[in-house]
Amino acid sequence: SAVISQKPSRDICQRGTSLTIQCQVDSQVTMMFWYRQQPGQSLTLIATANQGSEATYESGFVIDKFPISRPNLTFSTLTVSNMSPEDSSIYLCSVKQQETQYFGPGTRLLVL
Amino acid sequence: GQNIDQPTEMTATEGAIVQINCTYQTSGFNGLFWYQQHAGEAPTFLSYNVLDGLEEKGRFSSFLSRSKGYSYLLLKELQMKDSASYLCAVGGNTGFQKLVFGTGTRLLVSP
Numbered sequence: 001s002a003v004i005s006q007k008p009s010r011d012i013c014q015r016g017t018s019l020t021i022q023c024q025v026d027s028q029v030t031m032m033f034w035y036r037q038q039p040g041q042s043l044t045l046i047a048t049a050n051q052g053s054e055a056t057y058e059s060g061f062v063i064d065k066f067p068i069s070r071p072n073l074t075f076s077t078l079t080v081s082n083m084s085p086e087d088s089s090i091y092l093c094s095v096k097q098q099e100t101q102y103f104g105p106g107t108r109l110l111v112l
Numbered sequence: 113g114q115n116i117d118q119p120t121e122m123t124a125t126e127g128a129i130v131q132i133n134c135t136y137q138t139s140g141f142n143g144l145f146w147y148q149q150h151a152g153e154a155p156t157f158l159s160y161n162v163l164d165g166l167e168e169k170g171r172f173s174s175f176l177s178r179s180k181g182y183s184y185l186l187l188k189e190l191q192m193k194d195s196a197s198y199l200c201a202v203g204g205n206t207g208f209q210k211l212v213f214g215t216g217t218r219l220l221v222s223p
Contacts, residue, residue: 001157033210042199042213043155058210092154099143099162101211103154 002027002095004104012110013083020079021107023093028073033094033101034066043092049076083111114138116214118200123220124190132185132217134200142203145211146174146185149197158185158198187219195221 003026013019023032032049046066047055055068069077080087088111093104115137124130136144143162147155161167161176161183173186185198200214 042215043201043211044213045210048210100145100157100160102157103147106154 001100001102002029002097004093004095004102006091006093006104006107008107009105010108010110012112015084015111017083018079018081019083019109020077021091021093023076023078023104025074025095027097029095029097030073031096032070032076033096034068034076034078035092035094035103037090037092037106039089046078046091049078080109083109085111087111114202114204114212116200116202116212118198118214118217120215121218121220123222124187126190126192126221126223128190129186129188130190130219132187132198132200132219134183134185134214136181136183136200136202136214138202138204138212140204141178144174144176144183145201145203146172146183147199147201149199149216151196155199190221192221192223195219 005024007022034046035043037043045058046061047057049055049068049070051070051073067079090106090108092106094101117135145160146158148158149155159174161174166175171188176183197216197218199216201211204212
């Protein structure tokens, strides 16, 4: 399976600021995904990061709030913009390999 | 719509067998996945079923019935380290472009 790393692993941020999360994969993958896991909840897909085109966002998530970059087949970023305490969550990068999705270690975000 | 149901919590004893059920109603079906997630960690892939029947992998087995919209994860010879959340997820789109997750089942294994 692919080895996925994320930066930062955790951060504490002030409301109104933005944070960019990086996801790096050790092999080229076509599809990368960004999920959110709020405290005590399961995973919710934010968007699919497509290489060479705009990300595809799920219902309830918009590009202005969660801009995504996918400059190549091994890297993606997710920005959480104009943060509020409700954005406190774990943000997970995921890649598809063969028929399975694998997850990165996650970025734990606390917004004060 | 999309609906995936799992029990919220289960408890079991070390050495025992536990079955975690998952029922789903999704628009389209392209496989059912089970993930294990320890507290504070990312989900780890356990199993994938796309055809009806039982898939066995060591102490873990997963079963699928597509006609019933039903799956279960069977854990044998439970160990303390099996205490974790178990997430059922359905690949619901053509080409398997996204997973829809259930809320997860917290399993507590006691001595």
